[in-house]
Amino acid sequence: MSEHKIVLVTGASSGIGEATARRLAADGHHVILGARRVDRLVALVTELKEAGHSAEYAQLDVTDLDNVRAVVTDVLTRHGRIDVLVNNAGVMPLSLVQDLRIDDWNQMIDVNLRGVLHGIAAVLPGMRQRGAGHIVNIASTAANRVDSPGVVYSATKYAVRAVSEGLRQETTDIRVTVISPGLTRTELTQAGGDTQVQGAMRDAVEEVGIDATAIAAAIAYAVGQPADIDVNEIIVRPTASVHG
DSSP states (O other): OOOOOEEEEESTTSHHHHHHHHHHHHTTOEEEEEESOHHHHHHHHHHHHHTTOEEEEEEOOTTOHHHHHHHHHHHHHHHSOOOEEEEOOOOOOOOOGGGOOHHHHHHHIIIIIIHHHHHHHHHHHHHHHHTOEEEEEEOOGGGTOOOTTOHHHHHHHHHHHHHHHHHHHHOSSEEEEEEEEOSBOSSGGGSSSOHHHHHHHHHHHHHHOBOHHHHHHHHHHHHTSOTTOOOOEEEEOOTTOSOO
């Protein structure tokens, strides 16, 4: 097993974030679960602790920089470091651009891109001071190709890849990994967006989507590599899917 690490996971109340928290806790790491839905976090942390794992939670809204910084400061005060940040929180209210669902656009920009930047801004100073750390950003196969009606979603995920690559080039001490899931069984299609489009996406996920544990396994692989190995990017698709 790899060394014990302090890991902060955003969007940890469901889907890929929850699966990642479970996997990394089972691997022997201490996980801090961050999300807005505290009731879910409490239940998950209780379950992990009862299983003998090391976990805690923090109410976290990635769109609020002050909140993100406060959570990171608290973790640093109590644990002395954050070894890994998993920037997972995301939303996907899909629709055609011509539908002009501008509130949905702004939500995706705020959560998917600004939220990732907020996480980086909060942990980067401490990682640079220690000369070590690992930032794992969750993108999507939509960060590699654009399919309408996911244009704005793709734009935010392309941006996540761009930020990740640029950050990787700035340092030789901090590892940066992009994980790009294809169709995965999560709650992403449950809120917002065009009703018909979201329904079709839910059907596609139901038909060929992979379990979130597959993405958690990819994250665990990257996190578990030696400090001199930087896994830059992993794309995980369902075998049965052409596009996702």
